[in-house]
Amino acid sequence: MSSIRICLDKVLEKQHITRYELQKRTGIQYQTIDKYYKNKVVRYDSDLLLKMCVALDCGIEDLIEVVR
Incomplete structure (x- = not known):
């Protein structure tokens, strides 16, 4: 069964940005x-x-992945 996974944790870690910083930016x-x-x-x-x-x-391809 396939599913969609949000990779926000990986993107934030890679860019050294916190969730709080993302909140301020968005x-x-x-x-x-x-x-x-x-x-x-x-x-x-x-x-x-x-x-x-x-x-x-x-x-968007950096934030979303299909898990098979």
């Missing part, structure tokens, strides 16, 4: 960022993913 609530960070999101918000991509200067 205006997204810390609790929401934390859910994406811990991969506990069930419904993905495309607007939030776009804000994260812009703030982190990365592509």
Whole structure:
């Protein structure tokens, strides 16, 4: 069975950015960022993913992976 995994933890670690810093850059609530960070999101918000991509200067393929 395949699933989608959010890799925000890896991207933040690679760029040496904290969840708090991402919150300041995007205006997204810390609790929401934390859910994406811990991969506990069930419904993905495309607007939030776009804000994260812009703030982190990365592509959507850096934040999302398909796990087979």
